[in-house]
Amino acid sequence: MPPPLLRTDGKQTLKTLHIAAIAATALYAAASAYGYWHAATHATFEVHLAYRTETGALSRMRNGQLEFLDSDGNVLARAS
Helix, strand or coil, rough: CCCHHHCCCHHHHHHHHHHHHHHHHHHHHHHHHHHHHHHHHCCCCCCCCEECCCCCEEEEECCEEEECCCCCCCCCEEEE
């Protein structure tokens, strides 16, 4: 017996394709909704620490540390 998508009876093939299309659409919608929710609720922040030497050249700081504090002084995030 051939696979379901290769059957000759048109109704079964159409039903299988219809179910596959609905499943693919639902998966796409769920992934898009999750991506939107994640982007809306999670922050991304990128910091490059650099200093200027006496000659005027910019150099990257290798041992810098950055802390984000809340209003009470508690550390929310730390990057080094």
